[in-house]
Amino acid sequence: MRPGGLLILDNTLLGNRVLDPRDERARTMAALNKRIAADDRVESVLLGLSDGVTLARRVA
Numbered sequence: 001m002r003p004g005g006l007l008i009l010d011n012t013l014l015g016n017r018v019l020d021p022r023d024e025r026a027r028t029m030a031a032l033n034k035r036i037a038a039d040d041r042v043e044s045v046l047l048g049l050s051d052g053v054t055l056a057r058r059v060a
Contacts, residue, residue: 001058007042013052 001007012018012033017026036044036056044056 003058003060005058007054007056007058009054009056011051012046012054013048015051018052 009032012029014026014029017023018030018033021027021030033046033054036042036054037046041060042056042058044054047053047055
């Protein structure tokens, strides 16, 4: 993604299953959420709308 690019991800909370991931899908989404939050190249926010929406914008 180019600098300034915006990525929108839906269902990033998976009905709160990412808080205690017991199945492969929930573990994968929890890992993705952590990876996005730790990436210094992006600014991100996870909105608690419905089942979770993540907005990530590349800054570097």
